[in-house]
Amino acid sequence: MKPERLTRRELLLKSAALGSLTVIPTLSFDEALWAWHQSEQKPRKPTAWDEIGPFYKREAPQSVQLRRPGDPGLPVHVSGKVLDTRGNALSGAKMEIWQANHLGLYDLDGYSYRTTLVADGEGQYSFDSVMPGHYPGRVCQHIHYLVSARGHKPLTTQLYFATDPVFEGDPEHNYTRDPLIQSSDLVRPVTLTGDPSEIHALVNFEIVLERL
Amino acid sequence: MGPSRFALVLFAGFATAMMAQTHQGSPDVIRLPAPVTSVALSATSNRAAVVSSDKKLTLWDLADGRLLRTIAVATADIDVTAISNDGRWIFTGDHSGNAFIWDANTGQAQLQMRLPHYPGAACFSHDGKFIAIAPMGDPVQVFDVAATRMLYQTNAVAGGTAALAFSRDDTSIATADADTAVRVYDARTGKLVAENRDFLLEALALDFNSDGRQVLAGGGDKILTFIDAASGKLIRRLQKTDEPVSFSSLKVSPDGSLVAAILMKAENMTQPAPVVMWEVSTGQKKSQWMPPTPALGMDWTRDGRLISAGADSDSLHIWRVP
Numbered sequence: 001m002k003p004e005r006l007t008r009r010e011l012l013l014k015s016a017a018l019g020s021l022t023v024i025p026t027l028s029f030d031e032a033l034w035a036w037h038q039s040e041q042k043p044r045k046p047t048a049w050d051e052i053g054p055f056y057k058r059e060a061p062q063s064v065q066l067r068r069p070g071d072p073g074l075p076v077h078v079s080g081k082v083l084d085t086r087g088n089a090l091s092g093a094k095m096e097i098w099q100a101n102h103l104g105l106y107d108l109d110g111y112s113y114r115t116t117l118v119a120d121g122e123g124q125y126s127f128d129s130v131m132p133g134h135y136p137g138r139v140c141q142h143i144h145y146l147v148s149a150r151g152h153k154p155l156t157t158q159l160y161f162a163t164d165p166v167f168e169g170d171p172e173h174n175y176t177r178d179p180l181i182q183s184s185d186l187v188r189p190v191t192l193t194g195d196p197s198e199i200h201a202l203v204n205f206e207i208v209l210e211r212l
Numbered sequence: 213m214g215p216s217r218f219a220l221v222l223f224a225g226f227a228t229a230m231m232a233q234t235h236q237g238s239p240d241v242i243r244l245p246a247p248v249t250s251v252a253l254s255a256t257s258n259r260a261a262v263v264s265s266d267k268k269l270t271l272w273d274l275a276d277g278r279l280l281r282t283i284a285v286a287t288a289d290i291d292v293t294a295i296s297n298d299g300r301w302i303f304t305g306d307h308s309g310n311a312f313i314w315d316a317n318t319g320q321a322q323l324q325m326r327l328p329h330y331p332g333a334a335c336f337s338h339d340g341k342f343i344a345i346a347p348m349g350d351p352v353q354v355f356d357v358a359a360t361r362m363l364y365q366t367n368a369v370a371g372g373t374a375a376l377a378f379s380r381d382d383t384s385i386a387t388a389d390a391d392t393a394v395r396v397y398d399a400r401t402g403k404l405v406a407e408n409r410d411f412l413l414e415a416l417a418l419d420f421n422s423d424g425r426q427v428l429a430g431g432g433d434k435i436l437t438f439i440d441a442a443s444g445k446l447i448r449r450l451q452k453t454d455e456p457v458s459f460s461s462l463k464v465s466p467d468g469s470l471v472a473a474i475l476m477k478a479e480n481m482t483q484p485a486p487v488v489m490w491e492v493s494t495g496q497k498k499s500q501w502m503p504p505t506p507a508l509g510m511d512w513t514r515d516g517r518l519i520s521a522g523a524d525s526d527s528l529h530i531w532r533v534p
Contacts, residue, residue, distance in 0.1 A: 052390045057412050108413060136479070146370060156349060
């Protein structure tokens, strides 16, 4: 990765945002910049595979707003980046995303809670939805992803939520309660925000693809 | 469901059989010492292979309810069980990706495999010489059973393959793939012959018609679809069903006149869903039957009767589908 020129302020902001670097007060600016680049360039573990499930539907329309006005359920905002294993943003990566509604029902006849997204120039994506319900026969709440990018292996995976009651607050140990969860890395922290009358959830889910 | 007239009870290794012909009103019941986790039927050989939660693979003669063989398996967490038409070979694949082909004659493992992921489907060729296995999310692998070696694997498809079928002459293999395509391969070489992309949702089950010229497939689209096996072109679609066809649950009758499918309740797969039969020539629905418990498998007998397996906590039920 080509080093970029950063101001002291930009460096501090990036470090704080990523949570990936603790700047020790005695560190010089150049040392901190070097350390940040090292942090950015370290190999990343590819996102764990998870099965596609039976309800993938192709040709979902592109929309960042899966939750329509008045839809019941806890609003959730999912965001993240699509990267390669060297930490480079995969701009233009295609993401097909689908989930059950808040009752755990999939829309087979239409495209509710289904979307196709394209990662932006920095590999970022986001969408607004509702917390999926528990699909009968599946243990955990989940959102399906099918991600593809030129020169990289397509990935099917699923996003899970650390707040799922199934995990009893300890997803690191209890994720195997759902036999389909292949890695605890797929269980993501959930931040609840907003005023008490309008709480919504924030979830970050980074996708790392392997090269072909 | 009325009380069963037929029971086979196991007591500490002793089996007592009281069996008769399966009939419409009530099922034949094979009582097992532990709940059923996976079933495969071969109506041609009149056998059922059953994996139960006590880590036992048992082979049953459906004609008289005899226990033919018990094989210890490492885990009851079996995702896929398959049986060859002649009942000789039984495939089991577990959730850790450990897969075996068992010889029913000896109870020994003929072939042991470590799959990259747990299997989503497996199917023996009609002559029992080959098996196609679809590890979840990975290319289909085809093995020569007697030679105990892999012949080839198909090209990778995003999401893998949900269902497999050999043509009756075993020259072709059809796959229902997660990218929603139905593909036909040369069974000897693994070369892609045809591809159909008319499904929006994944087909979950398929079979060839009797002469191998058409593939019948159904799944999330809830429409049974006829595809030309040579070109991949859509031939026709039947009327939409209420529910999708379930995983690997579609079979054409021996004479090719009927096709049967187990549907699955999309909003809750753990609930029973109908078994439906259509006339192949007209596409008209011939019958629809709701089993009392979810149908776990089905097969056609040589004389054209459809049997279906269900289970409760301690027994396997074999129904003749009306």
